[in-house]
Amino acid sequence: MLAYINKYAWERSLETGKAHYWSRSRQQLWCKGESSGHVQIIHDILIDCDADTVIYKVEQLGGAACHTGHKSCFYRVVDGDTLQVRGEPVFDPAKVYGRK
Amino acid sequence: MLAYINKYAWERSLETGKAHYWSRSRQQLWCKGESSGHVQIIHDILIDCDADTVIYKVEQLGGAACHTGHKSCFYRVVDGDTLQVRGEPVFDPAKVYGRK
Numbered sequence: 214m215l216a217y218i219n220k221y222a223w224e225r226s227l228e229t230g231k232a233h234y235w236s237r238s239r240q241q242l243w244c245k246g247e248s249s250g251h252v253q254i255i256h257d258i259l260i261d262c263d264a265d266t267v268i269y270k271v272e273q274l275g276g277a278a279c280h281t282g283h284k285s286c287f288y289r290v291v292d293g294d295t296l297q298v299r300g301e302p303v304f305d306p307a308k309v310y311g312r313k
Numbered sequence: 314m315l316a317y318i319n320k321y322a323w324e325r326s327l328e329t330g331k332a333h334y335w336s337r338s339r340q341q342l343w344c345k346g347e348s349s350g351h352v353q354i355i356h357d358i359l360i361d362c363d364a365d366t367v368i369y370k371v372e373q374l375g376g377a378a379c380h381t382g383h384k385s386c387f388y389r390v391v392d393g394d395t396l397q398v399r400g401e402p403v404f405d406p407a408k409v410y411g412r413k
Binding site for chain 2: 214215227257258259260261262263266268279280281283286287288289290291296
């Protein structure tokens with residue numbers, strides 16, 4: 214997954230060892246997994262060359278990072294003019310998040 | 314590496330099979346490797362769940378994607394209050410890009 218962080222989310226991630234992001238749409242701190250329980254336990258943090266992007270290397274509780282139930286948000290591959298889905302969802306989002 | 318693309322860069326990537334990005338600072342198309350020869354041959358393109366981020370899975374000619382000569386731009390890891398460098402540069406940037 215790719216998500217936005219700010220200084221606040223960064224500091225909370227370091228303090229707690231759990232991945233935090235900043236929701237720009239909701240303008241609030243987002244502890245990934247706060248509703249589903251599928252938090253991300255940070256094992257390593259990598260910083261890029263110009264220090265404006267980080268990678269959290271995590272243990273993903275629940276087995277899937279994506280709200281669709283797929284392990285990764287990047288579960289589709291370009292195949293000519295179409296997209297092919299790779300792999301099956303790990304969980305049913307309706308059961309984890311409830312029907313909205 | 315993480316970089317920005319727009320529709321133009323996306324279309325050129327699909328047409329050529331080489332990773333193209335859009336330089337927002339220079340406001341121009343950027344074929345990665347255009348000066349160094351270290352182009353990225355695209356093998357797969359993954360699309361994320363909300364279709365605003367892609368992963369180019371590439372063969373990196375020259376062995377390193379980062380302008381520092383490291384294989385990846387993410388060559389530093391957070392270690393308490395410091396950053397530890399992981400791995401050695403694959404090439405000397407001064408030799409590849411020239412001294413500027």
